[in-house]
Amino acid sequence: MGIQEQYRSEAAALLSSGEVKLVIGFGAGSTADRRRPLFARTPDEAQKFVLDAACIANLSTYLVTEGLLSDGKKVAVFLKPDGIRSINILISEAQLKPEQVVILGYAIENGKEITPLEGRNISDFSIGEQIRSLTPPPHILQEAERIEEMSATERFEFWKEHFAKCIKCYACRQVCPMCYCRRCIVDVNQPQWVSTSSHTLGNFEWNLVRAFHLAGRCAACGACDRACPVNIPLRLVNYRMGKEVIDAFDYCAGENSNQKPVLASFKQDDPETFIL
Amino acid sequence: MTRILLRNKLDDCIAAWQKAGFSVLAPVRRHEMSSFGEVQKASDMAFDLVLPERTIKDHFFPQTEPLIKYKISKHQIDSETMTPPDQKRVFFGVRPCDASGLAIDDPLFGWDYKDDYWFKRRENSVIVTIVCTEADDFCMCTSVKLSPDSAKGADVLLRPLLNGAGWQVEAVSERGTALLETISPLLQENSEPTAPLPQVAEKFDVEKVMEWLADPASFESQFWKDIALRCVGCGSCTFLCPTCHCFDIQDEGDTYQGIRRKNWDSCSFANFTMHTSGHNPRNTQSTRWRQRIMHKFNYYRGKFGVNSCSGCGRCTRQCPVDMGITETLQAISTLPR
């Protein structure tokens, strides 16, 4: 039995036994290379699940849909390690109860091979070591390095050109599992900290605030980057923020599910070389 | 015998239009995004695109547009209405679907109250459409009863020559005729065959869809809840749609001055219809997706006699969760009656 079949039957079993009310996985997409989120409520529907190397989306974002888990029932979800990492963060931020999430874990090796991940509950997955050593894809790393090497003026120009394109469709926010706030700061109008207009200034504000709010919380799944319809390399900023909290505070978001938020905790000897 | 414009005359053509006071906009690739942007020479243009990622709507109904500038002083507020720049523009290389989008939106912006911002830009613009020779998996113009060579919304229609050397040129409006006059020396008579149109399959039966949508019972159908499950509620489909026209009006400024702006808004956003009381008529993603489809293929038609979709397929092409109008309408057209 192939992995896809194995996961289909596992999902079907979860549904038929009544253990979960819903399985969130992938189905065929509108083109051969696309996969789309698929919600199965019956064992039959579970037969439509697809699991292959094109299943790259982080489905954990659906778990924070308003009301989905309020009945206390369980939901199963197909997750890669970055999705599992998201679950850890969401649990530590009290947005999920670990007992409500059944994980159908898988990994994509070399961008091709699907391998199953052992475990069902979040506590079965110890991904701490793994994600700490995880480096972003080489092109992201190279691009980040290239930006670091620029002068401040060049960096500003680089981002200005990218942010100028932003149309404030908030796809980056909507696909992000960490953007679970029912009211986003950009929707606060008394006072209007973030301009809702999508001129470059307003876009700068929005993108900086988004990145800051994700600092120390990003699972590096890249969903925002892929979702951006105007191709802003959002991943770069998120990567840089993640690097900062590791370097400065030895904090790696989503290592486990009982972390204190990095910006709501401190050590007395946190670095402060930049403070006069 | 028809007139043709050769590719190698394009630079002269741009120069001639610029001399006539036009700025020339064409598909460009800039900063990792394709859109319509001002060009100086033919080599600035990106002809290989089936369709740019951004629509020309951007240049008629911009994502953010200053409406009124105000200054606050004691006992007085001075306001000054701002108008779009008085600049004549040629849009070169517009795809039929994008051009149609403009024509679709015209009645909305002109409905009783004329939106001066839209029409000032419309009147200052000449649309040079190039008919399609290629389509991708997402193109769906034929499904909404348009075609890869539709002249809707166009002033000039160009048909690529089979040999790739240029375009067969045809003015389809007075404005188009006038534009061609500015470049008449650059045009030549020729009977070179034009490239064949791409095959764009009809993906759904729009008549059937409209029929189902018009049925009052469909409004409360479970269908909406199921189809919209995976919608994450972003606005990318609406913002990249050549016909979506919803907007917000916002004041922005400091203590002393500011600007009232018209900004794109989206029916996908939860806050879009939220009353200050907290009541929200469209409080779930499924009701919002229903609104979008209903608006495009039922309400708009009822008001303006046309569907608010030109079949560009961007909604699906750009959707982070692979949703879109095509899938929804396909599903509707196959619903059991």
Place this chain on the structure above:
Amino acid sequence: MIYSPFPMRVVSKRAEAPGVNTLKLEFVKEEDHEFFKANYKTGMFGLYGIFGEGESTFCVASPETRKEYIECTFRQSGRVTSTLASVDAGDIVTFRGPYGNRFPIEQFEGKNLLFIAGGIALPPTRSVIWSCLDQREKYRDVTIVYGARTVADLVYKNELDEWKKRDDVRLVLTVDPGGETPDWQDHVGFVPTVLEQAAPSPENTIAVLCGPPIMIKFTLAALQKLGFTAENVYTTLENRMKCGVGKCGRCNVGSVYICKEGPVFTAAEVQAMPQADL
């Protein structure tokens, strides 16, 4: 230009109820005033604004028979209404309108009129009430049923007194149970109940009914019980709006654009709309 408002000077501000104020506005520019006089009909709405904060939509509460001023009554809730609530006489605000359709009061001529309003929904009703009372001779019996949660929540208290004193108007006032004060002389009870007790005849009568959705629902049922047909009951709808002129795309209920085809509808028209979109 389409989205440019008229500057308006605040003539006076009156506190109506907790969080509810009425502003009386006069035109700063004569041409704006002329435009308003030429176009305003009872039932229409406008966008009231303050530069720096934005615009907010509510009805014109003054009647079409009095076009020297615009009066508007609103509850303080968001950014714009909070600022509007803080203005004083002499301050400059803005008005954009009048927009929308109207109450067809010439069709009401020769008929009995029944006005029913709940809470903060008296303002739109008040515009029609005065438009008719100012031409009292054209109409037959006039009955006004007005209810609020508490005595304090009743708006236009002076005018209620005035209506009460008139012998050509029948005023039925009520507050919800528990909302009465020790010296309250009028009814205690919900509007539909009080309406049924007052039992106005549906014969040759037009009803104008404004209020929160829940009240509309039950009052409409009461009216139908009394024999009113949905075609003879008028109401207004309020939705979130930004442009007011049918462009911004958010106020529609089903295919109906409230800003252009409304805000005045007959109950029959409202019932034809998809109820889930209200």
Place this chain on the structure above:
Amino acid sequence: MAKIGVFVCHCGENIASKVDTGILVKSLSDHPGVEICQEYKYFCSDPGQETVKRAIREHNLTGVVVAACSPRMHETTFRKACAEAGLNPYMLELANIREQCSWVHSEKDQATSKAIEITRSLVEKVKRNNELKPISVPVTRRALVIGGGIAGIQAALDIAGAGREVVLVEREPSIGGHMSQLSETFPTLDCSQCILTPRMVEAIQHPKITVMTYSEVEEVDGYIGNFTVKIRTKARYVDMSKCTGCGDCIQKCPVKKISNEFELGLSNRTAIYTPFAQAVPNVPVIDKSRCTYFKNGKCKICEKSCQIDAIDFEQQESVETIEFGAIVVATGFQIQDTSVYGEYGYGKYKDVITGLHFERLASASGPTAGKIQRPSDGKEPETVVFIQCAGSRDPSKGVKYCSKICCMYTAKHAMLYAHKHHGSNSKIFYMDIRAAGKGYDEFTRRAIEEDEADYLRGRVSKVFEENGKLIVRGVDTLLGKPVEVAADMVVLATAMTPQPDAKQFAKRIGIGYDEYGFFNEAHLKLRPVETAKAGIYLCGACQSPKDIPDSVSQASAAAAKVLGLFSREQLEREPVVAAVGESTCAGCWGCVYACPYNAIEQKDIRDRNGNLVKQVASVNPGLCQGCGTCVTFCRSNSIDLAGFTEKQIFAEVMAL
């Protein structure tokens, strides 16, 4: 709209000489929302305040900005004025155009335009101020006194004397502190034990005082009027309720050679012991680390010797949590470790001792029963050299400050030595003689004139042993000559330093400390016994080096502060507290983690039927101190801080 009154103060010439107030007034008069703008020489004066009040009444002002000095100076003054005129006192802002403008800039036009900008931005802020009401919190009228030395005892007695309950916590087995180690006390030479012991007994017998010895404060939670304190009491292994203090157990204890800490090692003690004979409570403790039973599981001789079964080897340490309204910190000092002065030979030569050792030698209850004998061989010294400032006023090795008591106790030592030993020869190396205090200078004069103490002005460079004598080599700076004295004993006047764990302790209870570890008072001159944390007071040497009279008077002062607080049942607090917008709170609990005061709790939101809808954060206004850390953390902007709301600050910045 808002009607703001702006009042520009000249502060005499202090502001007016650098800021063109005329221009300031004109500019602000034209600012939107400013109803009236006036200038005056001194707005803080009575007529000035009257002007403000009149303007508030006549113009129905909705807010006031006084452009004058720092809010730290006169905010209270003008808040009062506003309140008297019927305006909520929190509808006031002070534009600081003195300390932060006129006093620090020289160019008039620059200072003027800065003053305009400062004032304008505060006008924008004040437009968005909200009417606030001070928060009332109940006061638990029970005081905690930490430290059972003379300062703590005095504070406890004073508070208890006024009828309020006190818990006195002492970490040693007995109260008494350093004073119980002293022999006679300057300047009266009355016996320290004789005056202290009655106080100790009074404290333990007082019906309103609970003495908790062998106990330490582990955790302090809460805020003024409402502290919750965790106190850990170590196991004594002797039942306090049974023990009569007969001392049989001590007599029988076989482990006898333990260096006696109280006697600074000048004598030994047993494993079960009382620190000193007059200990209060007079109940021994078993030193677990030295006790044979605890080490080997065999012995229990004390248990056998105790006729009333008071020995309890099973006793456990206990933790009690008690509510208090106020805390007096009187944790005292330690003497500096003098071994840093290798050149003085402390630690190397037995007869180089500290002043405190000398106190024990001179004490009638001490190891020598009051005889001055040198530790090495018990001989009475013929010549004693006293070295003052052995640590104090020495930035290089010791401490920068003056320990204040050493001049006096050295004179006393010389005197006691002279009284106890005929033919005594005291040589005192000093830098200055600081004898300011009632009867103090007379006292040092007596030492010199009557008791022939030989004062040599100068530093000692080296002490070394030669032929059984301690050779003290120094300089007499008055004569400008090197001197060498052959001494039998050398007494070092060591510095008073904070307790070794003072900084950790301060952090634990949330008070500030200085670079040495002495606790910070709220204001050195005007609020010397209060700390920056409301409801916590200081007395004694934990704040700075002090002698007994100073410690006692400060203790009484702290007690007066506590009693002042306890005179009210309710306490009014600044209403600068955070509040959560429950409708938008996402319940991520970041604010809960971030709050330094544990003031944020989780609250259940239920629908009409009682079903849990969601959980949101909720601020306890009693606990919130108003730092705003939670506000900044909150991503959905669901928390705001009264007095410094997002709207206010936004407006302030957008007007700059």
Place this chain on the structure above:
Amino acid sequence: MSEPFEPKIVAFVCTYCTYAGADLAGTSRLKYAPNVRIVRLPCTGRISPMFILKALQKGADSVLVSGCHPGDCHFTAGNYHARRRWTVFRALLAFTGIPEERIRFSWVSAAEGAKFAEMINEITDETRKLGPFTQYQELQKVIETQSSY
């Protein structure tokens, strides 16, 4: 010659330490550059990154954020939290090209009037050398005309 460039500096400070330190500079009559505008907050913990962005939007050429030294926070830990936020926010600004030299952080106690005065002088001088922050100010200017991409 055009007028010499006078930088605009906005400072966000806590009331207990740096504001008091600035007061001390005043009572000590220490002279310093008049370019700084102080916004008083209860604690550095209250200083949100949004404040800094808005100050830049309002044309600040430099922003100073200052509070109590570690261990001295009136609210015991506000400054520790603030320090973490600054570390992260500063990295973000640097990465997006907002020069580090324009956003300054400091600890100034109530006793450090002289440090405050010197620091303001230093920041003013250095900002003067950096010149106006035109790159960011340009964003504000173009919003009048900016519409389509």
